[in-house]
Amino acid sequence: MNSTNRTTKGAGPRPASGADLPSSTYAILGLLTFGEMSGYDLSKLVDRTVGHFFSPAKSQIYSDLRRLMGHGYATERRVEQQDRPNKRLYKITPKGERALRTWLERPDDEPTTVKMPFLLKLFFSAHLSRESLVAQVQEQQRQAREDREQLRQLEREMAGKDEMFYPYLVLQFGLAYTRSRLRWLQDVLRQIGARVGDEDPPER
């Protein structure tokens, strides 16, 4: 219940060296630069903008918003409505803008991580039949192609738009990553195919 906790004892992912907030919270602070918004608005904005590489749950957004207020990075304005539920609009403060820029400038970041359970499975695939493994790889291909389609769609949508310069660069990462994933999967398929029928069968 204490939002101004300084003596950070052991914790989760932990905001990088000296940072007061995790990057995900700064992300929603960044989105507030688009204008005054409700949590609901933010949730939709996330989908339309950063959704392909960062998608917090709604409840997370609402609690981040409260956190930003606690730091004085945003202010709340309640708006009564009779046709729809009342809403709370959040606005970034000058202090919040400064904090955002400080975060942007700070070089030390939480580490980049890839969480890919399939890699774990592949690592232990000596315990798996070749057929099952091939099926798994193909499933991965299916998923990667699906991702690629979505990214391509996004690319078309923001092609040429000048204000989308940085978002476009981010998107390019997604595309490059997906391409490399697909090439690798293809290679995996080739290599396990080239491997003649030796080794332990299903091991049972």
Next chain:
Amino acid sequence: MNSTNRTTKGAGPRPASGADLPSSTYAILGLLTFGEMSGYDLSKLVDRTVGHFFSPAKSQIYSDLRRLMGHGYATERRVEQQDRPNKRLYKITPKGERALRTWLERPDDEPTTVKMPFLLKLFFSAHLSRESLVAQVQEQQRQAREDREQLRQLEREMAGKDEMFYPYLVLQFGLAYTRSRLRWLQDVLRQIGARVGDEDPPER
């Protein structure tokens, strides 16, 4: 405190559809196929094998071990030592082996995710001076090159080893990913360089 919870009410990352354990726990179950081991041994084995794409904290390993026992996937054997602290050796059971294979075969996995705070920063880089951004990109390059060096080292170590077939494939993913990251970073640098001095300066 209930380890046999069926009615999974709201939770964290959540083990995939119908899975009883998260993939990280299966990972350490998989490592137990290398032989009877202590938590300490496992922690070192992780570093030498899967460490480059999966590295749980020691405390996590110990608690996973307890969990595996709770499911009957491993057994514990206490070994008294007088020169060193006593140890507990864990061994995978036939039931555990079956569970491992079932997990390996199950196609539905926890989703693949990439957590890369830098992408968030790049997305909002309109609020950042060009110099700061360039510095950030270069820092990313530095880190990616470091990763690459480590992976190359590993590659040399397991080159040609036949029993390393699958671990090698996994390593290839890491290398492909790192290469694509580096190419993309180079491209980002080029594109922000090509962009003439228009747009908002530091914005303050």
Next chain:
DNA sequence: CTGAGCATGTAATCGGTTACATGATTCC
């Protein structure tokens, strides 16, 4: 009449991380 959209939130968990505690031995 039904379902989608608007709008906010609580409850309950869970995985995972850091920091700390403890204590012996062996190597430099």
Next chain:
DNA sequence: GGAATCATGTAACCGATTACATGCTCAG
């Protein structure tokens, strides 16, 4: 004398997710 290795674990906490609750309006 001090660091590294061996060895296990607890405490505290944090980010994040799912499920659920509530209730109104408007389009098909």
